[in-house]
Amino acid sequence: MFYILVFTVFVGNIYAVERVCPLGWMSHKNHCYMIVSKPTQSWFNANIQCENQNSTLAKLDSRSELEWIYQRLLARNEPVHFWIGGNRLKRFEEWRWVSDGQRIEFFDFYKTQPNQNTSLCIALWHPFKYDWADEPCTSSYGYICKI
Numbered sequence: 769m770f771y772i773l774v775f776t777v778f779v780g781n782i783y784a785v786e787r788v789c790p791l792g793w794m795s796h797k798n799h800c801y802m803i804v805s806k807p808t809q810s811w812f813n814a815n816i817q818c819e820n821q822n823s824t825l826a827k828l829d830s831r832s833e834l835e836w837i838y839q840r841l842l843a844r845n846e847p848v849h850f851w852i853g854g855n856r857l858k859r860f861e862e863w864r865w866v867s868d869g870q871r872i873e874f875f876d877f878y879k880t881q882p883n884q885n886t887s888l889c890i891a892l893w894h895p896f897k898y899d900w901a902d903e904p905c906t907s908s909y910g911y912i913c914k915i
């Protein structure tokens with residue numbers, strides 16, 4: 769019985785292992801995330817802020833990861849939009865992640881988005897409960913970095 773208990777605790781801990789993140793970052797499934805709501809930044813400057821901390825604007829490429837982030841943002845209860853790493857800066861209509869240049873495979877745009885052919889960056893839009901919007905990259909918003 770003792771051995772079964774020890775084994776259970778041991779295995780439980782393996783599944784509970786989370787990456788150790790820098791101070792001020794949140795750990796989730798072997799990645800670290802930093803949510804910054806102020807000062808707000810253009811998409812470009814937000815990515816520079818992330819790069820200064822050895823990260824980039826976040827690549828969010830699964831439903832479970834997005835739901836985790838949305839819960840964090842909703843809990844903050846701030847009327848702020850947040851930049852993530854998705855953009856179509858290099859080739860219009862082809863959305864890619866800044867972290868690795870990969871094409872975006874999984875989208876979570878709000879039903880009315882994307883709707884502006886001059887909006888080349890992706891923001892998590894507060895009134896849409898953080899579903900995505902295409903926005904001008906020069907707009908000043910909060911941002912999410914990911915390692």
Ligand SMILES: [Ca+2]
Binds near residue numbers: 883
């Ligand atoms: Ca839009």
